Amino acid sequence: MRTVLLASLRTHARRYVAAVVAITIGVGFIVVTGALASATRNGVTAGVGLPYRNADVVVSELDGSAAAEVLAHAAENGGSAAVLGWSIQPVTSAGRLLDERADVGVLAEDPALRWQELRSGRYPGAVGETVADTNAAKVYDIEAGDVLRVGTGSRATEVTVVGLVDTPSAWAGAAFYLPWSTVGAWASSLQVDSVAYAGPGSAADQVEELGALTGASVQPRREFVEQRQTTLNNEIDVIAGVLLLFAAIALFVSVIVIANTFAILFAQRTRDFALLRCVGSTRRQLLRAVRVEALALGVVASALGLAAGTAGGHGLVALTADLLPEGIMGAVEISARWYAAGAVVGIGVTLVAAWLPTRRVVRVSPLAALRPDTGVDLRTSAGRWRTATGAVLVLGGGAALAAAIAAHSAQLMVAGGAASFGGVLLLGPLLVPALISAAGALTRRLGGPAARLATGNAVRHPRRTAATTASLLIGVTLTTAVLTGLASARGSVATDMDRSHPLDAALTTTDGPLPPTLLPDVRAAYGVVDAVALDGTDAVVSGVGPLQVLAPPAAAADVVRDRRAPSIAAPRPGRIWLPSEELNGDVPSRVRVTAGDRTVTLDVDTGDTWGSAALVAPATLAALTDSPTPRAVWVRAGAGTDAEDLAGDLTALAAAAGADLVSGLSSRAWVDLQLDVLTGAVVALLGIAVLIALVGIGNTLGLSVIERARENALLRALGLTRRQLRRMLATEAVLLSVVATVLGTAIGVTFAWVAVQTLVANAVDEAPLVLPWGQLALVVLVAGVAGLLAGVLPSRRAARVAPAAGLALD
Numbered sequence: 149m150r151t152v153l154l155a156s157l158r159t160h161a162r163r164y165v166a167a168v169v170a171i172t173i174g175v176g177f178i179v180v181t182g183a184l185a186s187a188t189r190n191g192v193t194a195g196v197g198l199p200y201r202n203a204d205v206v207v208s209e210l211d212g213s214a215a216a217e218v219l220a221h222a223a224e225n226g227g228s229a230a231v232l233g234w235s236i237q238p239v240t241s242a243g244r245l246l247d248e249r250a251d252v253g254v255l256a257e258d259p260a261l262r263w264q265e266l267r268s269g270r271y272p273g274a275v276g277e278t279v280a281d282t283n284a285a286k287v288y289d290i291e292a293g294d295v296l297r298v299g300t301g302s303r304a305t306e307v308t309v310v311g312l313v314d315t316p317s318a319w320a321g322a323a324f325y326l327p328w329s330t331v332g333a334w335a336s337s338l339q340v341d342s343v344a345y346a347g348p349g350s351a352a353d354q355v356e357e358l359g360a361l362t363g364a365s366v367q368p369r370r371e372f373v374e375q376r377q378t379t380l381n382n383e384i385d386v387i388a389g390v391l392l393l394f395a396a397i398a399l400f401v402s403v404i405v406i407a408n409t410f411a412i413l414f415a416q417r418t419r420d421f422a423l424l425r426c427v428g429s430t431r432r433q434l435l436r437a438v439r440v441e442a443l444a445l446g447v448v449a450s451a452l453g454l455a456a457g458t459a460g461g462h463g464l465v466a467l468t469a470d471l472l473p474e475g476i477m478g479a480v481e482i483s484a485r486w487y488a489a490g491a492v493v494g495i496g497v498t499l500v501a502a503w504l505p506t507r508r509v510v511r512v513s514p515l516a517a518l519r520p521d522t523g524v525d526l527r528t529s530a531g532r533w534r535t536a537t538g539a540v541l542v543l544g545g546g547a548a549l550a551a552a553i554a555a556h557s558a559q560l561m562v563a564g565g566a567a568s569f570g571g572v573l574l575l576g577p578l579l580v581p582a583l584i585s586a587a588g589a590l591t592r593r594l595g596g597p598a599a600r601l602a603t604g605n606a607v608r609h610p611r612r613t614a615a616t617t618a619s620l621l622i623g624v625t626l627t628t629a630v631l632t633g634l635a636s637a638r639g640s641v642a643t644d645m646d647r648s649h650p651l652d653a654a655l656t657t658t659d660g661p662l663p664p665t666l667l668p669d670v671r672a673a674y675g676v677v678d679a680v681a682l683d684g685t686d687a688v689v690s691g692v693g694p695l696q697v698l699a700p701p702a703a704a705a706d707v708v709r710d711r712r713a714p715s716i717a718a719p720r721p722g723r724i725w726l727p728s729e730e731l732n733g734d735v736p737s738r739v740r741v742t743a744g745d746r747t748v749t750l751d752v753d754t755g756d757t758w759g760s761a762a763l764v765a766p767a768t769l770a771a772l773t774d775s776p777t778p779r780a781v782w783v784r785a786g787a788g789t790d791a792e793d794l795a796g797d798l799t800a801l802a803a804a805a806g807a808d809l810v811s812g813l814s815s816r817a818w819v820d821l822q823l824d825v826l827t828g829a830v831v832a833l834l835g836i837a838v839l840i841a842l843v844g845i846g847n848t849l850g851l852s853v854i855e856r857a858r859e860n861a862l863l864r865a866l867g868l869t870r871r872q873l874r875r876m877l878a879t880e881a882v883l884l885s886v887v888a889t890v891l892g893t894a895i896g897v898t899f900a901w902v903a904v905q906t907l908v909a910n911a912v913d914e915a916p917l918v919l920p921w922g923q924l925a926l927v928v929l930v931a932g933v934a935g936l937l938a939g940v941l942p943s944r945r946a947a948r949v950a951p952a953a954g955l956a957l958d
Contacts, residue, residue, distance in 0.1 A: 167498075168449040174403070175453025175494040176460060182486030183461025187469075190478020197373035198316055199232050199263040203344035205354045206372040210343065210364035212335030217362055218343045219328060227347025230256030233340035234322050235331060239288075240297045246288040252298060253322030254331050255279065261344055264325060268292065269311025272327060278307040282314050283796025284323035287803055298324065303333045315792075342372070403493065407501045435503070442502035443495065450494030454487055534574055541571030549902045556910040565899055569625065572895065576614030576621075581607040583887045597872065601863070602879035617888040624889050624931055628896025628924060629903070636904045636918040645819055646709040649757050649812030650716060653783035653794070655802045656759030656810070657696070661777035666805045670781050673797045675789035678707050684779035685772060687743040689762060691736050692726065696761040697743065698780050699769035707784035716755060716763055724750040725763035743772040758782070759810045780807075791817035864951040877943035878936060885935020889928050897924075 200206055207218055215231045222229040231254040239250040255272065256262045262271070267282055269292040278298075280290060290296070294309045307326060315321035331338065347354055351368045359366045367375070421434060462480055469477040545568025552560035572579070588603030606613050655662075655670065662681070670679045684698035700708075700717050708717035716725055724741060731754065740749050741762070748771055750764065761780060769776055785794055791813040802809040860873060868876070901917045909915035 167445055168452070171446060171449030171494050171498055172453040172456055174497070175450050175490040176457035178490040178493060179454055179457025179482060179486055180461040180464060182482045182490075183458070183465055183480045185486075186481040186483070187465040187477045187479065190481065195316060196377050197369070199230070200342075200344045200369050200373060201263065202260045202346060203230075203369050204346045204351045205358065205366055205368055206342050206344055207358050207362060208342040208365045208367070208372065210340055210362055212332075212338035212340055214362045214364055215338070215340045215343050216332060216335055218345060218358060221358070221361055222345060222347060225347055227345065228256075228258035228261060229346075230254070230258065230261035230344045231328060231331075231338075231340060232342045232344065233331075233338050235334040235338045237299045237334065239324065241288070241290060241294055246290070246296070247323070250284075250298075250324065251322040252331065252334075253325045255325035255327055256344075257327055258346075261346065264313040264315055267312045267314050269309075272310055275327070275329060276305070276307050277310045278324050278326050279311040279313045280309050280324050281321060282312045283792060283799070285309075285312055286796045286800040288323075289800070296324070298326070298330075299334065305330055305333070344369075403497050407497060438502050439499060442498050445502075446495035446498035449498070450491050453494055454490055457490065458482065535578065538571045538574030541567045541574065543571075545569070545571060553902060553905045553909075556906055558907060561902060561906045565902070569895065572891075573614070573618060573621075576618065577610035579891075580614045580617050580887060581610045583891065584613065584883050587883055587887055597868075599876075599879050601868075602876045602883060605876070606880050606883050613884065617884050620885055620888040620931060620935065621892045621895075624892030624927060625896040625899065627927055628893045629899040630896075631920050631923045631927070632897050632900035632917070633903045635920040635923075636900060636915065637908050639918045640904070640908050640915040641819060645816050649816055650708045651758050651782055652707075652709075652785040652811070652813040652816075653798050654757070654759045654780060654810045655783070655798060655805070655807040656698075656761050656780040657778075657805070657807045659806055662779060662781065662805050662807060664778070666801060666807070667778070667781055669801050670783060670798065673794065673801070675785050675794045675797075676783055677786040678784040680704050680707050680782050681778045682780040682782065683776035684761065684769065685743050685776050687741050687762070687772060689724075689726070690740040690742075691734070692730055692739065695726075695730065696779050697724075697741060697769060697772060698761045698763055699766045699776070700763060700782070701766065704782060707782045709784075716758055719753070719763050719765045719768075721765045721767050722750060723753055723764075724768070725753045725755055725758075727758070727760055727762070728754050728756045730760060741772065746772050748772060757810060757812050759808060785813055789813070860946045861949060861951045870947040873947050874943040877946060878940065881935045881938055881943075882932060885931050885938075886928075888935075889931035892931075893924060893928065 207214075210218075212233070215233065219229050219231070221227070234251045234253050236249045237252045239246045239252075255264070255278075259271075264279070266279075269279070272278060278296065280288075285291060290309060292309050292311060295306060296309065297304055297306050299305060307324075307330070313325065345354060345358060349357075355366045355368065358364070424434060425431075461482065465477055465480050545564045545566070548560050548564025548567060550564075551557070552564055584603065584606045588599075588606070655666070667679060667681045670676060680701060680703045682698040682700055682704065684696050687695060687697045689695045689697075700719070702718075704717040705715070708715060719725055724739065726735075726739070735754055736752055738749055738751055740747055741764075748768060750768065759780060764772075783798065785791075791811070794813060795809070795811045798811070799809050801807075863876075864870075864873060897917075897919065904915050904917060
C-alpha cells in the first residue's frame, strides 16, 4: 500500500494540491481570526488599559492610606507603583481663582508607568513642579512657567507648571498632575481608583503579597483591564461576544471548506479504491493507507496554514489600521490557543473528512463501487437519513435562534445559526438542484445546447453540485449577514445615541445674560459646524425652585440630532421640558411657572443633556416676559471632531462667559470608537470570506472538471465544439454561483435580523432591520462574476484536451 500511496501522490498531484489549499485556507482563517480578535480587543481596551500598560498587577478597591502602603512596599522591594486617583482641590494663580474644585491627579515617578503624553515642556523633576492637561490649560488660560497654589490651609502647596500633557485615556484624566510626594498630603481625601504595580516575582506572587498587605482586590493586569472594559460597557462584554462569534465562524467555515473539498476528492477516487479492492487490498489496508495519507496532508497543510495565517493576520490588521483612524486597531497578540485550534482543526477535520467517504466505499462490494454514484436518493436509507437529519437541524436551529432572541443569548444564537446552516448544507443535494432547475429554465431558452447541457450537468450529480456551491454559499451568507447586521446595528445605535444625547454641546448661563460675542466665538471654534442662541428669562417653577426658562428658536432643529416629536428643539405650547437633574426623582404632571408678575401652568416633559434650564415654546416664553435675553448656546459638531479638544475649547469660552458646559459628544465618541473597532475587524473578516469563497468555488469547480474529463471528452467526440464546451462550463459555473448567492443572501439577511434582535435590541429601544441595498446588489454581482471567473481556467483546461486523449483518461 505504501507503493500505491506514493504512486497516487505522483499521478494525481493536482488533486492533492486542491486538498492542501483547502486545509491551508481553513487553518489560516482560524489564525487570522485570532489576529483580528486580539487586535480588536487591544484596540478597544487601549484607552482603558493605557494607565496599566507596563504594570504586572492592579490593586483596586482601596483608599489613600492603602495606596501609600503599596507605594512603600514597592520602594522596599525594588518595584514601582503608580496611583490612579484624584483629589478635588481649589487652584489659584496670582490671586486669581482658577477653579474651586479642580481635579488634581497623581503623576507616576517611574517613567514606565506614566500614561500621559507630553505635548510641550517637560515632566516634573523636583518637588514643587506640575504638568497641566492641555484642555485644562485652555480653560484656565495658563501656560508653562505659571505658578499655581493648590489646596487650602496648611496643606496648600505652590507648584510651577513645567509642561502640558494630553490624556489619551479620558476617563482617567485630571486637570493637573502632581507627584505622590505632594498629593500624598491629601491622602485622607484622595479618591483612589486603583494602583498599577510592577515588581519582582511572578504576577501570582504579587497578587498574594499585595492582597495580604492591603486587603484590597489585586488582579493581573489583563484580567483587570478586561473587567474594567466590561464595566464601562454597561456590564455587557461586547468584545467577548464578538470574539466568540468570530471563533465560531472561523471554526465552522474551516470545517466546511475542508470537508467539502475532501468529499469531492474522494468521490473521484471511488473507482481507484474499488480497483484496489478487486486486486486484493483488504478493507483494513485501504483504511490505514487513507489515514496515513490524510495525516501527512493534514500535518503539512496545517503547518502551511499556521504560517500563512500568521503573516496574513499581521498584514490584514495593518491594512485595516491604515484604512481606519489611528489607534482603532491594537497590537496583534495571537495566543497559543488559536494556533492549537488551527492545528487540531486542520489535522482532525482532514482525518475525519478522508475517513468517512472511504468507509462508505469499503462497506460495499468492489463491483458495486465501480458503478457510477447516483448521488442522494430519497428512496435509500442514506438519502432518508440525510434528509431527516437536515430537517431536524434546520428546525432545531430555528428554535434555538428564536430562543436566542427571547433570551438575548449570543451563545444560543451561534449554536442555532451553526445548526440551521448545517441543516441547509445537508439538504443541499435536494435544495440546490431544485433551485438550479428553476434558474436554468431561463438559460435553456436563451443559451442553446450548451446552456441545456450546463443545466443538466448541474442537477445530474446533486452531491457534487451541493459541495461545489457550499464554499460560495458560506462566503455570501457571512458577507450578507455582516453587511446587513452592521448597517442595522449602526443605524439603531445612532438613533439611540441621538435620543440619549440630542445635543453635541450646550453652554448655559449660570447668572444673567450671555455676552453677545459668545455665539460668534463658539461658531469659530474648530469642529463646530453650527450653533444657535436661545433666549430666556429667570423664573420660579413650582416644586422645583428658581430655574432659567429657555425657548429654542426654529433654527434649533438644525443643531439637535433627535428628530422625535415632540423634540426638545420644538416644545409644544402649554408644555415645559424640565431637566431630570433638577427634579430629585419626583416628576410632577403639571407645574406653575412664574416670571416676575406673570404665571402660566404647563404640562411637564422630562429629559436631560441640554443643561440646567427648562425649555418652553417661544409663545410660552412670550407669555412670561416681554424682554427675553440670550441665556444659552446649542452646538452641533462636525463628523470626526475630537470630543476632548472641542470640550476644552468650549469650556474655556463658557468659563469666560459665566456659563456651564454640557457635552454629549464625548459619550457619542466612546460608542463610535467601539463601533469603529468592530467595523475594522468585520471588514477584515469580509476580506477573508471573499477569499475563501473565490478559492473554494475555484477549487471545487476545478476538481469537478477533472472528475468529468471522460464525460467532456465524450461530448467533444459527439460534436460539441471547444467554444461550446467552454460556454457550457461557464454557464454551469454562473448557475451555481447565482443560486448560491440568492440562497446565501436570503439566509444571511435572516441571520442578520436574528443577530440584531439578539444583540442590539437588548441595548437600544428600537432595532429595525436595515437592508443596505447597494451593498447587497454588489455582493450578488461580485458573486456572479466570481463564479464565472472560477470556471474560466477549468473550462479552458478541459477544452484543450483532445477527445481521444480524454476518453483514454481514467
